[in-house]
Amino acid sequence: MTARAPAPHPVITFIVRRLIATVFLLIVVSMITFAIFFLLPRLAGQTTRGLASQYIGRNPTPAAVHAIEQQLGLDAPLPVQYGRFLRGIVLGEHFNAGTSKAYCPPPCFGYSFKNQQPVWPMMVSGLPVTISLAVGAAILWLVGGVAIGVISALRRGTLFDRFSMGVALAGVSLPIFFTGLIALELFSYKWPIFPNVQFVPFTQNPLLWARNLVLPWVVLAFLYAALYARLTRAGMLETMSEDYIRTARAKGLPERTVIFKHGLRAALTPIVTIFGMDIGLLLGGAILTEVTFSLHGLGLFTVEAIQNQDLPEILGVTLLAAFFIVIANLVVDVLYAVVDPRVRH
Amino acid sequence: MRRRKTIGLAAFAAAAALALAACGGSGGGGGGGGTTAKPSFNAGVAHVVNPSNHKGGTLNFASSAGIPDSTDPGNTYYAQMWNLTRLYAMPLMTYKSCPGKCGLQVVPDLATAPGVVSDNGLTWTYHIRPNVHFEDGTLVTSADVKYAVERTYDRSKFPLGPGYYPSLLAPQNATCAKATAAGKTTGCYPGPYVDRSKNLMGLNAVETPNSTTVVFHLAKPFADFNYVTAIPQSAPVPSAKDTGANYQLHPMSTGPYKFQSYQINKQLTMVPNPHWNPATDPSAKQLPSKIVLTFNVNPNDVDNRLLAGDIQVDLPGTGVQAAARTRILTTPSLKAQSDNPVSGFEWFMTLNNKVPPLNNIHCRMAIEYAANKTNNQTAYGGPYAGGAIGSTAAPPNVVGQKHFDLYEATTKPQGDLTKAKQQLQLCGQPNGFSTGITYRSDRPKEVSVAQAMQAALTRVGIKLTLHGFPTASYTSNFAGVPNYVHNHGLGITVYGWAPDWPDGYGEFYYIADGAAISPVGNTNLGELNDPLVNSLLGKFATTADPAVRNSYTPKIDMQIMKDAAFLPIVYAKALLYRPSNLTNVYVQPFYGMYNYAVLGLK
Numbered sequence: 001m002t003a004r005a006p007a008p009h010p011v012i013t014f015i016v017r018r019l020i021a022t023v024f025l026l027i028v029v030s031m032i033t034f035a036i037f038f039l040l041p042r043l044a045g046q047t048t049r050g051l052a053s054q055y056i057g058r059n060p061t062p063a064a065v066h067a068i069e070q071q072l073g074l075d076a077p078l079p080v081q082y083g084r085f086l087r088g089i090v091l092g093e094h095f096n097a098g099t100s101k102a103y104c105p106p107p108c109f110g111y112s113f114k115n116q117q118p119v120w121p122m123m124v125s126g127l128p129v130t131i132s133l134a135v136g137a138a139i140l141w142l143v144g145g146v147a148i149g150v151i152s153a154l155r156r157g158t159l160f161d162r163f164s165m166g167v168a169l170a171g172v173s174l175p176i177f178f179t180g181l182i183a184l185e186l187f188s189y190k191w192p193i194f195p196n197v198q199f200v201p202f203t204q205n206p207l208l209w210a211r212n213l214v215l216p217w218v219v220l221a222f223l224y225a226a227l228y229a230r231l232t233r234a235g236m237l238e239t240m241s242e243d244y245i246r247t248a249r250a251k252g253l254p255e256r257t258v259i260f261k262h263g264l265r266a267a268l269t270p271i272v273t274i275f276g277m278d279i280g281l282l283l284g285g286a287i288l289t290e291v292t293f294s295l296h297g298l299g300l301f302t303v304e305a306i307q308n309q310d311l312p313e314i315l316g317v318t319l320l321a322a323f324f325i326v327i328a329n330l331v332v333d334v335l336y337a338v339v340d341p342r343v344r345h
Numbered sequence: 346m347r348r349r350k351t352i353g354l355a356a357f358a359a360a361a362a363l364a365l366a367a368c369g370g371s372g373g374g375g376g377g378g379g380t381t382a383k384p385s386f387n388a389g390v391a392h393v394v395n396p397s398n399h400k401g402g403t404l405n406f407a408s409s410a411g412i413p414d415s416t417d418p419g420n421t422y423y424a425q426m427w428n429l430t431r432l433y434a435m436p437l438m439t440y441k442s443c444p445g446k447c448g449l450q451v452v453p454d455l456a457t458a459p460g461v462v463s464d465n466g467l468t469w470t471y472h473i474r475p476n477v478h479f480e481d482g483t484l485v486t487s488a489d490v491k492y493a494v495e496r497t498y499d500r501s502k503f504p505l506g507p508g509y510y511p512s513l514l515a516p517q518n519a520t521c522a523k524a525t526a527a528g529k530t531t532g533c534y535p536g537p538y539v540d541r542s543k544n545l546m547g548l549n550a551v552e553t554p555n556s557t558t559v560v561f562h563l564a565k566p567f568a569d570f571n572y573v574t575a576i577p578q579s580a581p582v583p584s585a586k587d588t589g590a591n592y593q594l595h596p597m598s599t600g601p602y603k604f605q606s607y608q609i610n611k612q613l614t615m616v617p618n619p620h621w622n623p624a625t626d627p628s629a630k631q632l633p634s635k636i637v638l639t640f641n642v643n644p645n646d647v648d649n650r651l652l653a654g655d656i657q658v659d660l661p662g663t664g665v666q667a668a669a670r671t672r673i674l675t676t677p678s679l680k681a682q683s684d685n686p687v688s689g690f691e692w693f694m695t696l697n698n699k700v701p702p703l704n705n706i707h708c709r710m711a712i713e714y715a716a717n718k719t720n721n722q723t724a725y726g727g728p729y730a731g732g733a734i735g736s737t738a739a740p741p742n743v744v745g746q747k748h749f750d751l752y753e754a755t756t757k758p759q760g761d762l763t764k765a766k767q768q769l770q771l772c773g774q775p776n777g778f779s780t781g782i783t784y785r786s787d788r789p790k791e792v793s794v795a796q797a798m799q800a801a802l803t804r805v806g807i808k809l810t811l812h813g814f815p816t817a818s819y820t821s822n823f824a825g826v827p828n829y830v831h832n833h834g835l836g837i838t839v840y841g842w843a844p845d846w847p848d849g850y851g852e853f854y855y856i857a858d859g860a861a862i863s864p865v866g867n868t869n870l871g872e873l874n875d876p877l878v879n880s881l882l883g884k885f886a887t888t889a890d891p892a893v894r895n896s897y898t899p900k901i902d903m904q905i906m907k908d909a910a911f912l913p914i915v916y917a918k919a920l921l922y923r924p925s926n927l928t929n930v931y932v933q934p935f936y937g938m939y940n941y942a943v944l945g946l947k
Binding site: 051 | 415501506507512528529538589591593646817822
């Protein structure tokens with residue numbers, strides 16, 4: 001008689017199941033993205049020669065077009081090209097650089113059609129910028145937005161409430177490229193408190209890292225904090241009028257416990273969901289903020305890839321962004337269990 | 346690419362190339378010398394502003410885009426990059442470092458003198474300077490020049506640069522000659538990475554009889570060959586240090602600066618090359634102690650940083666944005682630190698000879714007369730940011746260009762509707778007709794000009810349908826694919842051009858010669874195939890005497906305009922800003938931007 005193996009913890013089962021689903025989801029995303037950029041243009045009449053000649057200087061000869069077709073692997077059937085792409089992610093890829101065969105280790109997202117360089121290192125080099133920007137701004141907007149939302153809800157109708165919600169409305173309405181340029185004009189050029197904004201790695205100089213990111217953090221956080229303040233306020237107002245809050249108060253619980261343990265906790269659930277989506281999206285590239293402040297993160301990388309119609313770069317950055325969103329949602333789902341006791345049951 | 350059959354001699358072509366462009370000007374700039382001027386508006390167009398030999402400081406460039414193609418001198422086709430490569434690469438020939446028309450002269454750089462022509466124009470011999478070293482101290486030899494030329498044959502690794510050497514130099518063997526005639530490459534030299542000959546020196550068309558002599562054997566005489574060797578592709582590359590597609594990350598410098606670090610599309614830092622000798626490179630200077638180029642900076646931020654003095658040069662040299670332009674032009678102190686040169690580009694529209702009803706010359710002439718040239722100019726940003734209204738197919742900084750105005754572009758810039766209607770009568774379309782206009786939909790100026798044309802032509806009953814396409818696939822998939830153009834009735838194409846070198850051949854061959862029409866990536870967008878134009882360009886390629894050659898330029902230009910194949914928009918201009926601490930500043934006319942090889946800081 002053998003002892004039965006203990007059943008795995010439900011949370012671990014949940015995470016493993018979600019991770020497997022994530023892989024399938026990413027494969028589907030890669031197929032759709034690949035089809036959009038490689039298959040649809042063909043259906044619209046684009047030829048591989050036409051595609052290849054996008055990556056040649058002016059006045060290309062047929063021989064030059066043929067050479068680049070072969071170099072970029074565009075002469076192979078589309079399923080083969082897609083298979084190569086997937087294989088590169090799992091097993092890596094060899095690339096003929098001329099003088100040698102360069103090996104691109106997994107996860108190799110292929111070689112840039114324009115720069116003839118592996119996509120993955122170029123993307124990864126932008127990650128510290130995007131992560132620094134997204135995480136710093138996220139802390140600001142989460143703390144600021146939720147705090148303002150709670151206070152506004154508790155002091156509904158007061159001057160503070162009206163003022164903060166007015167500012168929040170402005171924050172939601174004003175695009176980043178507007179607030180960003182105003183911030184640069186005022187605080188970088190007119191009063192050079194933050195002059196010559198450029199990314200400095202945290203490992204190189206933490207103070208300079210922070211100083212250069214203050215403006216982008218604030219500008220990005222302004223938009224999101226405004227949104228979160230309004231959402232938190234609405235959530236809190238709804239929660240605080242629930243019967244169980246009245247019951248909690250009737251039981252004689254201290255007001256602080258009523259607000260934070262019973263009110264805010266329940267109101268936070270949708271906030272956590274949205275936060276997961278937002279942070280996931282931003283990690284895939286805070287395009288407007290990065291473009292406005294010239295920060296060389298994934299957002300700028302994406303813009304450059306699209307302008308050059310560099311298909312491997314576009315594919316790579318799309319998959320990475322999808323990965324971040326899926327993972328962020330996974331984390332959020334796990335966090336639900338912490339925030340909302342009902343989920344645990 | 347293939348060239349037309351040509352005959353004749355190219356003797357004295359070296360001297361011709363020099364004399365061709367030797368039109369005087371301020372003379373003798375030599376990278377900071379020559380005539381000088383106090384800072385004032387347009388002072389940098391014809392004079393050196395702030396001449397100085399002061400050393401030190403960090404010279405900051407910024408660009409609102411990424412690297413346009415490549416930092417590899419063998420793989421670039423952009424004026425800004427040809428200008429920039431002079432800081433780390435010495436081609437055989439280059440453009441004389443001086444302002445005004447003086448700067449259109451092609452002069453020796455790595456070579457000791459222009460090419461010596463022999464063998465009825467089929468052989469060009471260059472001697473290279475004996476004491477030029479790479480950044481690692483290795484002596485530059487003729488083999489390094491030959492190797493650099495060999496690399497350009499591998500179009501799979503270096504697709505972005507020009508393809509002149511494979512098309513101009515003699516075929517590798519009889520099989521290759523036969524294949525070339527059929528548009529193929531069987532038996533032709535495959536480039537050094539596939540070459541199995543000793544020391545990878547297998548290209549028969551280039552010989553190196555000794556360590557300082559390079560001999561080029563041409564398939565046909567080509568009198569402009571000195572211009573070809575002024576393209577950065579002839580800058581030496583040591584085969585032992587070549588890393589193929591990765592060479593762009595650290596090209597071995599022969600110029601005053603060498604790469605210290607480089608992240609593609611992010612930042613490039615250059616420091617002085619200790620093995621550079623000013624005596625062997627009169628076209629460049631080594632003044633700043635560091636040069637930093639930052640890419641992908643927000644366009645308005647580039648201007649703000651420029652005006653604040655955080656950066657000194659806007660790398661693309663295409664001028665400041667609208668906000669900064671207004672500020673500069675309305676502030677006298679800022680205006681005095683700006684220049685508004687002709688950039689070398691001409692923006693124009695081609696009127697397609699094959700798309701009905703524009704296959705009738707009178708229908709094309711109706712469009713020429715009906716267009717509102719002032720509105721077209723406004724679409725491009727007006728006289729400062731757009732340029733002067735054009736009336737010829739060649740811009741003014743092409744040597745030999747002459748002004749004429751067949752369609753009243755400058756005398757009746759709003760258009761002459763009476764003459765337009767007369768032409769419509771002659772065309773057999775008295776009530777007008779419909780056709781399509783193509784433009785790059787991600788270029789607001791081109792969108793505006795297409796809309797301006799639509800409004801202007803409606804006045805005489807010509808209906809334009811708008812067809813915008815992305816820049817990246819404009820010539821590769823749409824406007825440059827004649828079949829697509831014919832099938833979709835696209836009679837007008839918005840385009841622009843800057844020549845590969847500043848003479849009539851460099852300007853016109855690819856945009857107006859019938860032999861240049863190609864099925865994909867076509868740049869002769871009007872599909873002009875006029876025997877007179879073709880014949881004059883053929884003579885141009887083989888005529889040694891520069892005066893005779895230059896005399897062909899206005900004739901070709903006139904014939905193109907008589908054919909009503911081009912509708913000029915503007916001779917492009919850009920408003921450039923030069924911070925007060927920048928020294929040796931002047932516009933190098935061929936590049937249409939400041940000469941990057943000689944800049945310094947106060």
